[in-house]
Amino acid sequence: MRHLTTSPTHTATADDPQTEVRPRIEGDTLDLTAAVDQAMRKTLPTEYTPELAAQIAADTEARLNQPARPLTAAQRGDEWMNRWGCPGFCVEAHGDPMASEAHSTAPVETPLRVSELDHSGYSSNGEDLPWMTAQVVVVNEKAQAYGRATQIWLGYGVHLAEMTPAQGRAALDELRAFTVRLAAVVDLAEQVAADDFPGDPEVARLDTEATEKRIAGVSKRRR
Numbered sequence: 001m002r003h004l005t006t007s008p009t010h011t012a013t014a015d016d017p018q019t020e021v022r023p024r025i026e027g028d029t030l031d032l033t034a035a036v037d038q039a040m041r042k043t044l045p046t047e048y049t050p051e052l053a054a055q056i057a058a059d060t061e062a063r064l065n066q067p068a069r070p071l072t073a074a075q076r077g078d079e080w081m082n083r084w085g086c087p088g089f090c091v092e093a094h095g096d097p098m099a100s101e102a103h104s105t106a107p108v109e110t111p112l113r114v115s116e117l118d119h120s121g122y123s124s125n126g127e128d129l130p131w132m133t134a135q136v137v138v139v140n141e142k143a144q145a146y147g148r149a150t151q152i153w154l155g156y157g158v159h160l161a162e163m164t165p166a167q168g169r170a171a172l173d174e175l176r177a178f179t180v181r182l183a184a185v186v187d188l189a190e191q192v193a194a195d196d197f198p199g200d201p202e203v204a205r206l207d208t209e210a211t212e213k214r215i216a217g218v219s220k221r222r223r
């Protein structure tokens, strides 16, 4: 992305050929800074500054780079909702081979991945799952016969709890109480960690040597 510069004495105007930056496609990527620059000169010539154009381009790019949100059933429309029996919030892509029969909100999740916390190495073998996720799921297939059931799916790493709303409420209360106790643990750990130190690599090397000698001595005596 190109940065726009202008000398302090030079004021850019809408049809100033000196500082105009023409948009171009690089590969399949539009040069957004140049595109916004040109659009602003045309439509907002009095407000135009190269810095403002660059700022708008940066904001737009940040928004475009956000992960795509799946369509909700409400966004897909009535026909879709009637066909699959979807509540408006459902983001399940019914009809896809991997899609569920149940209806679900998009999960909320922690940015923290479980593989960043789990020292067993087990989590890093699987997908890069969030530490915790939660979503509302409605099961209403053949509802006249089997009824409709609303669940909360609470994910923690590779584990998934399918709970009733009442169980979800109880889990939330437990979690709230736990965060208070976790905060106390973290506070204490931070105080204790003030006395931590890294150790001396030279002393560590001598210790390793001594251990290896001892092991070698034991093996010799056994022969």
Ligand SMILES: [Zn+2]
Pocket: 073, 084, 085, 086, 087, 090, 091, 092, 094, 102, 103, 104
């Ligand atoms: Zn659905």
